[in-house]
Amino acid sequence: MYADRLNRTGGFNPGSLGVALVINGAVIGALFFAAPGLVTSTPPEGPLITYVPYTPPPPPEPVPPADPLVRQQPRPAPRPDAPITVVQIPQTEGFAVTPDPLPYIPPIGVEGTGTGTVAIDPPKPAPVFVQPGIDPRYAADFQPSYPSEERRAEREGKVVVRVLVGVDGRVKQVERISATTDTFYRATLDRAMAKWRFKPATRDGVPVKAWRSMSLTFVLQN
Missing domain, CATH: 1.20.5 (Single alpha-helices involved in coiled-coils or other helix-helix interfaces)
Known part of the structure; x- marks a missing residue:
């Protein structure tokens, strides 16, 4: 060939x-x-893999060194003609601390340094309070009637109440303190609201409302 x-x-x-x-x-x-x-040529089967070459990171930026002259600079010296501050320390030796004296109160009727006379009003007395008292004209009406059911039971009793006396001498309110039975208390309550009369309490001679305690005894008589 x-x-x-x-x-x-x-x-x-x-x-x-x-x-x-x-x-x-x-x-x-x-x-x-x-x-x-x-x-x-036949292309190989499978995905195509691409490899990226490794690139190292850039080096960090250099930090400038501190200026040694800044640290080594001395502080400025004080001026020779600058004033000097002197702190005065109090001396405590040989001295005694005394409290402030009480305020001066001039006596009554003593002349002062001025042209007038200094006078102080005397203290006012406490108000005079007088408790309410039983009006003798209604003294016979204070004892309540003996409850019939207690009489049949031959039961004796005692009732202690507290009453509010108005300026007109009438009972305005009754409070129960103690009672042998409720029957004795109801008899006392009815009599107090209807018949009891007092001399009103006074404060400096003026009638006022006031409370007073009352004690009653129920005794059977032969």
Whole structure:
């Protein structure tokens, strides 16, 4: 299939070289069309992985060193003509601390340094209070009637109440302190609201409302 590159008679034959090139090209073309898979490469299966080259981070910026001259600067010395502050410390030795004296109160009727006379009013007396008292005109009406059921039971009793006497001498309110039975207390309550009369209490001679305690005894008589 290949032609001789050198002529047997001697010298180079260009026609033989051309024929050899044509024959080789025809053989390569036939192989290409007959088996294309032998020439064309098949891409590999699977995803394509791309690798990024590692790039180191940039170095940190250098911190400028502190200026040593700033730390070594001495404080300014005080001026020679600046005034000097002197703190006075109080002396406590040899002294006694005494409390403030009481305020001066001039006596009654003593002349002062001015043209008039200094006088102080005497203290007012406490108000006089007088408790309410039983009006003697109604003294016979104070004893309640003996309850019939207590009499049948032959039971004696005692009642202590607290009454509010108005300025007119009448009973305005009754409070129970103690009682032998409720029957004795109801008899006392009814009698107090209906019949009891008092002399009203007074404060500096003026009638006022006031409370007073009353004690009554129920005794059987033969």
